[in-house]
Amino acid sequence: MADLLTHLASARIPGIFLRDRRVQALLVLGSFLPDIVSKGLYHVTRSSDNFIVPSHSVTGLLALCFALSFLLEERIRRPGFGALLAGAYLHLAVDLLKDQGGAGLLGVFHPFSPAGFQLGLVDPENVILLLPIDAAILVGAWLLERRLRRVRQ
Amino acid sequence: MFGNRRYGWKLGGALALVLALGALSGARGSLVNPAPWRCLAQPERWDGARIWIPAARVASADAEGFVLETEGLPFRVAGRAEVRPGDTVGVAGTFEAAGPRLRLGEWRRIGPLGGTRWIAEAVSIVVLALVAANFFRRFRFRPGAADVEGDA
Numbered sequence: 001m002a003d004l005l006t007h008l009a010s011a012r013i014p015g016i017f018l019r020d021r022r023v024q025a026l027l028v029l030g031s032f033l034p035d036i037v038s039k040g041l042y043h044v045t046r047s048s049d050n051f052i053v054p055s056h057s058v059t060g061l062l063a064l065c066f067a068l069s070f071l072l073e074e075r076i077r078r079p080g081f082g083a084l085l086a087g088a089y090l091h092l093a094v095d096l097l098k099d100q101g102g103a104g105l106l107g108v109f110h111p112f113s114p115a116g117f118q119l120g121l122v123d124p125e126n127v128i129l130l131l132p133i134d135a136a137i138l139v140g141a142w143l144l145e146r147r148l149r150r151v152r153q
Numbered sequence: 154m155f156g157n158r159r160y161g162w163k164l165g166g167a168l169a170l171v172l173a174l175g176a177l178s179g180a181r182g183s184l185v186n187p188a189p190w191r192c193l194a195q196p197e198r199w200d201g202a203r204i205w206i207p208a209a210r211v212a213s214a215d216a217e218g219f220v221l222e223t224e225g226l227p228f229r230v231a232g233r234a235e236v237r238p239g240d241t242v243g244v245a246g247t248f249e250a251a252g253p254r255l256r257l258g259e260w261r262r263i264g265p266l267g268g269t270r271w272i273a274e275a276v277s278i279v280v281l282a283l284v285a286a287n288f289f290r291r292f293r294f295r296p297g298a299a300d301v302e303g304d305a
Contacts, residue, residue, distance in 0.1 A: 032281065051176070060174045063171045
């Protein structure tokens with residue numbers, strides 16, 4: 001996984017353009033969802049490495065976000081599902097940037113393909129170098145969002 | 154599709170699908186990069202598996218390869234690499250039950266920043282706590298909200 005600050009920064013960029021703060025919060029939650037589920041299953045329930053593959057797969061996240069959207073009230077369920085799923089897929093896109101030693105992010109297209117994919121642009125052991133970039137993105141997003149809100153008012 | 158009609162079926166069906174995908178993945182077995190301890194415990198099962206160890210310390214090195222110390226266990230790596238005891242390296246390769254050992258594919262030396270991952274992880278925990286606080290500011294838990302029309 002990339003660090004959560006990077007995932008937060010990646011979700012805040014599209015989040016600027018969402019008016020509903022609840023949908024914004026769901027987009028961010030969606031961008032954390034694959035890691036919350038995989039780390040939770042691995043560390044808390046001691047699930048096997050193989051069992052947690054759907055937490056980082058396109059199909060698994062689709063079903064998971066659909067299930068989670070049913071914990072929301074009916075009137076926010078549809079946009080909530082969209083936000084959760086968009087955030088979760090954004091997470092996968094960010095993870096694909098990492099260098100995973102040639103193995104790639106495994107099982108992204110599970111159950112259709114076990115193949116791993118990676119772009120190998122970010123060294124996962126040196127993610128600390130991303131922290132200042134993430135902080136700059138978050139500050140930029142906050143300033144832009146404030147400006148947009150003023151324009152909308 | 155997102156209405157309250159057949160709420161239980163939709164929620165249950167989606168959760169069942171997630172569980173089924175997990176079970177299928179578990180049954181297929183070698184989808185995921187298996188942990189070194191798992192390979193050492195069941196070498197025959199993981200023979201030929203592709204393994205990636207993001208970072209581990211080199212315990213010893215010789216002409217044939219080197220031994221990594223990972224998860225408290227010595228893990229033999231076969232293949233030429235210019236490493237010295239004490240180096241931190243990331244390696245990827247194919248596990249061979251005969252040995253058992255890792256046939257080295259790619260490797261790289263982790264620089265001095267490699268030991269700073271804990272900082273990023275500490276920041277991640279703080280970020281998670283802040284995002285959770287924001288989430289619970291926006292949402293309240295109301296179990297009755299999901300009741301379908303017609304329920305008493």
